[in-house]
Amino acid sequence: MTDERHANRGLPTSDLHGPEHDLAKRKRILRLARNILIAIAIILLLGVIRIVILRLMNNSTLEERAAQNNLMNVIVVQANGGTADAHLTLPSTVESYNETLIYARTPGYVKEWFKDIGAPVKQGDVLAILETPEVNKQVDEANAAFNLAKVAFERWTLLRKEDAVSQQELDEKSAAYKQSRATLQRTKELLKFGKIVAPFDGIVSRRNVNVGDLVNPGNGGSPQALFGVSQTKNLHLYVYVPQARSESITIGQEVSVYKPEAPDKVVEGKIVRTAGAIDVATRTLQVDIEIPDGQTFLLPGVFVQASLPLDNQGRLILPTNTLMFGSQGTQVAVVQNGQVLRKTVALGIDYGRSVQIVGGLDPADQVIVNPMDSIANGQKVVIAAPPKPAEAAKPAPQDKK
Numbered sequence: 001m002t003d004e005r006h007a008n009r010g011l012p013t014s015d016l017h018g019p020e021h022d023l024a025k026r027k028r029i030l031r032l033a034r035n036i037l038i039a040i041a042i043i044l045l046l047g048v049i050r051i052v053i054l055r056l057m058n059n060s061t062l063e064e065r066a067a068q069n070n071l072m073n074v075i076v077v078q079a080n081g082g083t084a085d086a087h088l089t090l091p092s093t094v095e096s097y098n099e100t101l102i103y104a105r106t107p108g109y110v111k112e113w114f115k116d117i118g119a120p121v122k123q124g125d126v127l128a129i130l131e132t133p134e135v136n137k138q139v140d141e142a143n144a145a146f147n148l149a150k151v152a153f154e155r156w157t158l159l160r161k162e163d164a165v166s167q168q169e170l171d172e173k174s175a176a177y178k179q180s181r182a183t184l185q186r187t188k189e190l191l192k193f194g195k196i197v198a199p200f201d202g203i204v205s206r207r208n209v210n211v212g213d214l215v216n217p218g219n220g221g222s223p224q225a226l227f228g229v230s231q232t233k234n235l236h237l238y239v240y241v242p243q244a245r246s247e248s249i250t251i252g253q254e255v256s257v258y259k260p261e262a263p264d265k266v267v268e269g270k271i272v273r274t275a276g277a278i279d280v281a282t283r284t285l286q287v288d289i290e291i292p293d294g295q296t297f298l299l300p301g302v303f304v305q306a307s308l309p310l311d312n313q314g315r316l317i318l319p320t321n322t323l324m325f326g327s328q329g330t331q332v333a334v335v336q337n338g339q340v341l342r343k344t345v346a347l348g349i350d351y352g353r354s355v356q357i358v359g360g361l362d363p364a365d366q367v368i369v370n371p372m373d374s375i376a377n378g379q380k381v382v383i384a385a386p387p388k389p390a391e392a393a394k395p396a397p398q399d400k401k
Contacts, residue, residue: 072375073384076335076366079316079357087256087307088245088349092237094291094302098200101225104215105193108132115227117207121198127227128196128209135190142187146180153177202231205300230300235291236272239306240284245349248310249274255289256307257298267295269306315348316357322367323347323355324375332361333371340368340379 108130115127156173159165206228209215215226237257241249255269275286289306291298298304324331324342331342343365348356361367366383368375 072379072381074335074371074381075369075384077319077322077369078366079318079361079363087351088241088248088310089305089307090239090241092239092289092304092306094235094237094298094300094304096202096231096300097234097236098202099205099230099300100199100228101206102127102196102199102227102229103217103225104130104196105217106130106132106135106190107217108135108194108215110209110211110213110215110226112211113207113209115198115204115207117204119204121202121204121229123198123200125198126195127198127204130194130196130215132191132194135187135194139184139187139191142180142184146177146184149173149177149180196226198229200229200231202229204228205230232300233293235298235300237269237289237291237304237306239287239289239308240279240282241287241308243278243283243285245310246278246285249285249287249308250311253309255309257289257291257304258307259298259302259304262297263305265297267291267298271308310349316361316363317351317354318357318361318367319369320350320353320355321370324371324373326373332365333368333375334361334365335368335381335383336366338380338382340375340377340381342375342377 111129111131113128115121115125121127153173153176156165156170160167160170204227206225208224209226215224249271251271251273253271255271256266257269258264258266269289269291271287272290273288278285287308318332322332323345324333329344330347331344334341334343343360345360346358348358350356368381
């Protein structure tokens with residue numbers, strides 16, 4: 001029965017067998033397997049292509065990143081001319097123009113004292129009275145010798161008129177009379193030193209005596225200062241400016257004076273004079289600073305800080321964190337055409353956070369901040385921030401260095 005007859009009768013043809021039918025079936029299977037293999041090959045090829053493309057893209061990205069990593073990001077500043085607020089702070093001690101220790105001029109005992117420490121005094125005020133028995137006896141002896149010499153001189157003068165004595169004898173009596181008179185005057189002057197008086201207006205800064213103390217004169221024995229007197233007006237202080245900075249000091253400059261424990265309380269002093277010469281022992285210039293009258297914050301003997309304005313003379317100033325120190329001296333790293341160039345510079349005044357540059361740097365140079373010691377000439381860099389003017393040295397916060 002043929003396929004057509006089977007089909008006409010409604011019978012399935014899948015169960016039919018025969019050489020032709022088996023060959024057709026094998027062809028269909030082979031065709032399907034081939035299509036599957038081709039599809040797998042295409043998928044694998046697409047996968048390989050994708051991997052290659054991804055690797056090429058990754059390599060390009062890595063190269064870009066490596067190139068970027070080779071470029072160092074830096075922050076730069078530009079040096080600027082020093083401003084008028086550059087200061088030099090130096091230690092000093094407040095002093096009085098008039099300050100003295102008072103000694104006894106004659107020996108004796110303290111009979112009474114009248115002024116204690118801190119007491120204001122006027123010139124000539126009595127500070128203490130001494131009991132001087134030895135000087136009193138010397139005055140009595142000198143007075144007796146003077147009276148005797150006076151009588152002898154007057155007597156010999158009358159005798160000379162009568163030509164009873166020689167002129168030589170009269171001259172001797174006259175000389176003895178004058179000598180005794182001078183001795184009496186001297187001992188009377190010593191007696192006046194029994195009163196200890198203030199030499200000028202001020203305050204009593206010391207009192208080293210009590211009633212009954214034995215005192216020796218200031219020119220012999222072991223003298224002891226009885227009182228100390230200081231002026232509270234006309235205060236001043238000395239500072240010693242290093243030779244390298246002495247050219248910036250001029251008479252009339254304002255100076256900020258303050259105590260380290262109270263930096264917010266500032267007294268404005270003024271430079272009134274300088275030594276006019278450099279001390280060869282210390283290589284410093286002595287500067288006298290006057291403190292205005294009327295202030296009560298600073299007292300004689302107080303330790304203070306004096307902040308002096310400095311003239312930078314138009315020199316360039318850089319932050320200290322731009323400097324590199326090595327065998328080639330002090331250098332800075334500048335950026336030129338995207339590359340590093342190390343320059344050797346000469347330093348001037350050190351202001352603390354900033355330093356003066358006296359040579360080796362141009363005002364237009366872009367200087368790298370915090371450069372690494374290994375940074376080399378020709379190294380490529382990228383500026384991470386636009387140049388900013390360098391800050392000049394500031395005075396110690398009113399603490400102020």
